[in-house]
Amino acid sequence: MNWLYVCVGAAVGAPLRYLTDRAVQARHDALFPWGTFTVNVAGCLLLGLLTGAASAGAPVLAAPQAQLLLATGLCGALSTYSTFSYETLRLAEQGAARYALLNVAASLAAGLGAAFAGVALARAAWG
Template identity: 65%
Template sequence: MKFLLVAAGGAVGAALRYLIDRTVQARHDTTFPWGTFAVNVTGSMILGMLTGAALAAASPQDVQLLLGTGLCGALTTYSTFSYETLSLAEAGARFLAAVNVIASVVAGLGALFVGLALAQAVFG
């Protein structure tokens, strides 16, 4: 049963990653990977909220598996982030590559903390 929850969340997360990435990237005429940035920051916030709910004992393990492991695991993508950063650097856009690394880490951690704070405000 637990495997099916992770698989279901993963199926939704992967589809959302594709849709969000393509929608966001289509709106920007730049080589900066805004789509991947958006899915990673969004996933970080969701995971922060889920973690806050779990810490408050307001999130059953099944929900954590479905949303945390499945949805967020498939929605966020470290491999694409790495590939796109390397591609920027190899194309001579080293400044954008550095911005991608720094902004992704800072925004991802910030989104996680905001999600955690929101969950603590709701469940704490």
């Protein structure tokens, strides 16, 4: 039954990723992959919120089914390491090494910052 929770979460996360990516990228006519950057940082923030709330004792979010549905399914499909990797490689191959390095550094810094912020916000709300 656990796989069903993951599938349902992913069924929401994947289209949300695609639609958000396209909406953000359409607003930025740039070489930098703003759409993927946005969904990955949003996924890190959401995962931080979820895990922070669960560890602080939020009863509904601490349930294993909620973690499978939201953390594994939704966040797993919302964020995308493979697209981040491909787009970084594409930037490097196109001679945009600075953008490739910026993508790696900014994604790492913003993703970690968002995860920490999510945990801190959740603990403040539920702790």
